[in-house]
C-alpha cells in the first residue's frame with residue numbers, strides 16, 4: 018500500500034534549512050513535515066533528493082547548494098579521509114559553538130521542561146584541532162590488504178586512514194607506525210563477518226604533559242602472532258612508548274575492549290598531569306580525551322562545588338579519581354565510586370602518588386554503593402556525578418533525593434540524559450541554577466556540560 022506524505026521517495030525538491038539535529042544533520046520543513054539532510058546548515062537553500070519518507074519524517078541527500086551559510090567551511094574530497102568522526106567538519110568553529118549552546122538549551126526545555134535555566138555560552142578551544150590524546154582504530158581487510166582507520170558513517174566499511182585532524186600528532190604517528198609494523202609482519206586482520214583473523218583494533222593513548230605513550234593491541238584470541246618482533250619494532254620506532262598492552266576480546270561485539278589484558282612490555286600504566294595532579298592511567302580506565310579542555314571542565318566543576326574545606330563529597334562515576342582528587346584538595350573527605358576495578362586501582366594509586374590522604378575509593382555500581390553508604394550513615398554535602406552517555410540510574414537519583422546533599426554537580430556528556438535527570442531532581446526538591454557547556458569534542462556533535470544544582 019502506498020502512503021502519501023508531504024514528500025515522496027526519489028523526488029527532487031528545493032528546501033530551506035531551519036535547524037540542526039543532535040547528530041548534526043540539517044532540518045528542513047515541508048508543510049510542517051521535517052526532512053533531515055546530512056550536510057545542510059540553517060539558513061541555507063538547497064536542492065535535495067528524498068531518499069526515505071516515513072510517517073513522522075523524511076531523509077534527504079544534498080544534491081546542490083543554492084544559498085550558502087557564512088558558517089560553512091569547505092572540505093575537499095582528498096581531505097575527507099582525515100575527518101573521520103568529524104560530523105561538524107563543514108561548520109566553522111563559531112557556528113559549532115552556537116550549535117552546541119542551542120542544543121543544550123533546546124534539550125533542557127524539551128526534555129527537562131527547564132525553559133528558564135541559565136545556559137552560558139560554550140567554553141571552546143582556541144585551536145580546535147589536534148586535541149585527542151587517544152585513538153582506537155578498527156582493523157580490517159580490503160583487497161587482501163590490512164586496513165585501519167574509521168568506520169564509514171552508518172556502515173561497517175573501514176575507511177583506510179593514516180591521519181586524523183582532531184588527534185594529537187603523537188597519536189597519529191603511533192597508530193600509523195603500529196599499523197605499518199603489522200602490515201610488514203603479516204598480522205592477520207580480524208573479519209567481523211566470519212569472526213576469524215587476529216587483530217581487531219589498535220589503540221594509542223598519549224600523556225600530553227608527560228610525553229608518555231601507551232599502545233594496546235586488541236586481538237580475538239589470546240594468541241598474538243609475532244609477539245616478540247612486534248614489541249621489538251614498536252619499541253624501536255616509537256621512542257615515547259612506555260607501555261605495550263595486549264587486550265583480548267573474543268566476543269562478537271561492537272565493544273572494543275575485552276576484559277583480559279596482559280602487559281607485553283614496559284609498565285601497566287602511563288602517567289599524565291591535569292593541572293598539578295599526576296595520574297596513572299591503565300588500558301581499561303576511562304580518561305578524558307581532550308586534556309586542555311579537561312582542566313577547564315574540572316575547574317568549572319570545582320567552582321560549582323564551592324568547597325571551603327569542611328565538606329564531605331561523594332564523586333559517583335569517578336573513573337581513575339580525576340575529579341575526586343581535584344576536589345580532595347579543597348574538601349574534608351571525598352568518597353569515589355566506579356564500576357571498573359582497574360580504574361579504582363588507578364584511583365588509589367593516584368591518591369598515593371599525590372599524597373592525598375582524604376580520598377577513599379570503592380568498586381561497584383554508583384546506584385548500589387551510594388545507597389549502601391547512605392544506610393551506613395555516610396552522607397555528603399556535595400555530590401558529584403559524571404555518568405556515561407546513558408545518564409544516572411534512577412535508583413541513584415532516588416537516593417540523592419533522600420540523602421539531600423546541599424549541592425549536586427552534574428558533569429554530563431549527553432545533554433538529553435542530563436535534561437531527563439535534572440527533571441527528576443527538580444521534582445525531588447532540587448533547583449538547577451546554571452549550566453555551563455564545555456567543548457571537549459570540537460568538530461564532532463558530542464557535547465559536554467556541567468550543571469549546578471541546589472536544594473530548592
Ligand code: SAH
Pocket residue numbers: 302303304305333334335336337338339340354355356357360381382383384403404405410
Ligand atoms: N569522572 C571521571 C570518569 C567519567 S566517565 C573522569 O572525569 O575521568 C564515566 C565513568 O563511569 C567511567 O569510568 C565508567 O567506567 C563509569 N561507570 C559506568 N557505569 C557506572 C555505574 N553504574 N556506576 C559507577 N561507575 C560507572
